[in-house]
Amino acid sequence: MAPRLETIVQHIGSLPTLPSVLLRVNDLVNNPKSSALQLSRVIMEDQALTVRLLRLVNSPFYGFPRRIATVTEALTILGFNQVRNLLLTVTVVDLLGAEETADFSPMRLWQHSVGTAVAGSLIAKRIGHEDREELFVAGLLHDVGKLVEFQVARKFFLQALQVVKVRDLLLRDAEQEVFGYSHDQVGRLLGEQWKLPVRLGEAIACHHRPDLAQAAKREAAIIHLADILSRALGLGSGGDDAVPPLSLEAWQRLRLPEASLAGLMKELEEQYEEAQGLLLQRAPTQPGSTEQLSHVS
Amino acid sequence: MARVLLEDLKPGMSLGKPVYTLQGVLLIRGGEVLTERHLQMFRSWGIEEADVATGGAEQTETPEGGGEQAVPAGLLASAQAEIAHRFRHADADADPAMTEIRRQAALRLAQHKRLQQGPAPLPAQETA
Numbered sequence: 001m002a003p004r005l006e007t008i009v010q011h012i013g014s015l016p017t018l019p020s021v022l023l024r025v026n027d028l029v030n031n032p033k034s035s036a037l038q039l040s041r042v043i044m045e046d047q048a049l050t051v052r053l054l055r056l057v058n059s060p061f062y063g064f065p066r067r068i069a070t071v072t073e074a075l076t077i078l079g080f081n082q083v084r085n086l087l088l089t090v091t092v093v094d095l096l097g098a099e100e101t102a103d104f105s106p107m108r109l110w111q112h113s114v115g116t117a118v119a120g121s122l123i124a125k126r127i128g129h130e131d132r133e134e135l136f137v138a139g140l141l142h143d144v145g146k147l148v149e150f151q152v153a154r155k156f157f158l159q160a161l162q163v164v165k166v167r168d169l170l171l172r173d174a175e176q177e178v179f180g181y182s183h184d185q186v187g188r189l190l191g192e193q194w195k196l197p198v199r200l201g202e203a204i205a206c207h208h209r210p211d212l213a214q215a216a217k218r219e220a221a222i223i224h225l226a227d228i229l230s231r232a233l234g235l236g237s238g239g240d241d242a243v244p245p246l247s248l249e250a251w252q253r254l255r256l257p258e259a260s261l262a263g264l265m266k267e268l269e270e271q272y273e274e275a276q277g278l279l280l281q282r283a284p285t286q287p288g289s290t291e292q293l294s295h296v297s
Numbered sequence: 298m299a300r301v302l303l304e305d306l307k308p309g310m311s312l313g314k315p316v317y318t319l320q321g322v323l324l325i326r327g328g329e330v331l332t333e334r335h336l337q338m339f340r341s342w343g344i345e346e347a348d349v350a351t352g353g354a355e356q357t358e359t360p361e362g363g364g365e366q367a368v369p370a371g372l373l374a375s376a377q378a379e380i381a382h383r384f385r386h387a388d389a390d391a392d393p394a395m396t397e398i399r400r401q402a403a404l405r406l407a408q409h410k411r412l413q414q415g416p417a418p419l420p421a422q423e424t425a
Contacts, residue, residue, distance in 0.1 A: 065315075065323045077338065128309035130333030170386055232402040234383065243387040246395045258397045265401045 002156040002179045008186055011152035018095070018194050021046045022087055026195050029080045039080060040071040043087070052090040053083070061274040081197075085133040088196075089117075089140060093279055096147050103158050104150060104239065110280055111236025113140050118271045119226035122264055127254055129218065138203035138223050139230075140279075143238055144190055145183030149175070164240045171240040172208055184208050210250040221250035229265060235272055301349045303339055308332050313348040368407040372414075376407035 003011065017023075024042050028034040044050050050071055057068045057078070068074050075083050098106040117139030124132040149157040156178050163174035175182040184205055191201030199216040206213040206220035207227055213220035224247055230236070231243045256264075298313035308331050315327045316339070324342060325335055328350075339347070368376075380403040389395040 065326050076341070079334065079337065082334070125330060125332070128330060128332055130308060132332070132334075168385075228387075228398065232380075232383070232398050233405060234402075241383060243384050243389075243398075245387050246392060246398075248392065251392075251394050256394075258394055261394070261397050262401050265398070265405060269405060 003153050005179075005181045005185060005189070008148065008152060008189070011148075019046065019049070019091060021049060022084075022091060023195070025084055025087060029084045030197075034080070036072055036075040036080075039075055039083070043071050043083075049087065049090070053086055056086055056090055056278065059274075059278055061271065061278050081131065082133050085131075085137045085200075088137050089133075089279070092137075092140060092144075096144060096151075098147060098151060103161060105237070106147060106150065107280070108237040109143060109146060109239065111276060112230055112238045113143055113236070114275050114279055115230030115233065115235030115268070115272050116140070116142055116223065116226045118275050119229045119264075119268050120222050122267055122271070123222045123226055123254065123256070126256060126260060126264065127218075127222075129222070134197075134200055135203070135219060135222050135226075138200055138219060139226050141191075141196075141200075142187065142204050142207045142223050142227060143183060144204070145186030145188075146171070146239055148186050148190055149179070149183060153179070161239060168242075169240075170242055170244055171238065172244070174240075182208070208244065210247050210253075218253060221247070221253045224250045225254065225256075229268055233265060233269055233272075235269075298348050299351050300346055302346050303336070303344065306331060306336055306339070306347060306349070308336065311350045313350040316344055316347050318342045318344070368404070368411055372410045373403070373407045376410055377403045379403075380406060 018026075021042060025039060028039050028042065043053070053071065053074065054068065056062055057064055057074055064078075068077060071083075074086075078086075093110055096106075097110075100107060117136045120135035120139035121132045123129075124135040129135065146157070149160075160171060160174040160178040163169060163177060164171050167174075169177075172182045172184070184207060188201060188205035191204055196204075199219055202213050202216035203219035203223045206216070207223040210217070210220040210224040227238075228243055228246055231238060231241075234241075301310070311330045312325060312327050315323055316325045317323055324338060324344070329335070338344075380399055383402070384395075384399050387395055387399070389399045
């Protein structure tokens with residue numbers, strides 16, 4: 001029998017945790033009394049992270065119109081939340097990377113996730129959402145539940161993929177049959193474990209059921225549509241190759257004109273290439289990456 | 298173009314001209330659509346006003362009209378078939394937004410297929 005949802009949570013404990021730097025950054029960002037100085041000190045303890053943060057904010061993809069030279073500058077210009085989200089962005093792919101297997105390719109899932117991240121950020125821009133970075137991270141993380149299942153209950157996850165193939169179901173429905181729950185629910189639990197902001201956690205948890213969102217109705221609707229656009233264009237693979245139905249409620253909430261879809265999808269394809277290069281093209285596997293885990297304060 | 302005071306600037310407006318700090322450092326490029334974050338930046342940098350693009354409140358959308366005839370019909374048909382399969386669970390006919398997403402996905406796929414075929418084929422020439 002597949003592990004119960006509660007058991008999966010316990011197993012999440014055996015998954016990589018966020019680097020301690022990120023947990024401390026989280027705490028500081030959530031505390032209104034924190035100062036930029038405190039935050040920058042914590043971030044700069046991790047040299048590699050600092051370098052990657054500055055590389056990202058200065059990349060053409062990020063498109064900030066001038067050079068940001070220091071962490072303090074990033075914090076003052078972009079804001080605390082923004083920097084936290086950027087740190088998450090440069091961390092999670094390495095953290096949850098898994099080896100490729102014949103039946104399932106984590107790399108293709110990351111490609112799909114980067115596509116969803118870019119789409120989320122582009123939709124946010126179109127509708128004038130104030131925090132595009134949050135939607136980028138939400139897109140990047142929306143399917144992490146699948147990686148958790150793959151890592152801690154592989155036999156059952158592969159069984160679900162088999163069901164997808166044989167009976168042509170969407171993976172989410174196959175997961176319901178095999179596990180009794182699906183990756184969006186697992187994603188919610190991981191978000192809680194990582195103490196992600198509520199809105200971010202909900203956007204991940206409700207990307208298939210944006211109607212269930214409470215604090216993050218708009219964000220869940222954005223990621224719901226972003227997932228669809230990323231699949232429509234065949235960017236990577238979410239484990240099934242089909243586009244899920246669009247929630248009418250979510251679509252109406254976004255108030256996007258249908259005529260904007262052409263431009264959105266064109267931009268998505270273009271920016272996807274850049275984002276992919278920036279986030280996914282690294283040394284394929286880094287056996288030494290556990291050093292991040294032992295970095296306990 | 299209209300000069301608008303900070304208190305009247307709203308997310309969703311698009312900038313007619315770039316915005317610079319008092320020290321002359323570029324903050325936001327012209328043409329960007331303003332977000333709440335930009336407005337926060339204005340406040341923290343002491344920017345008091347900005348030029349906003351006027352005439353058609355909507356930002357410029359590129360109408361994708363010419364795409365369809367730019368692709369040979371055979372390629373478009375095969376792309377449409379492939380995309381229709383990808384959309385088999387989506388019930389795209391029921392909903393105009395989904396119909397448009399499917400249409401755009403097929404157009405883009407057809408254009409990629411054409412690019413993959415290499416240099417633009419000369420009419421009535423058999424060599425690939």
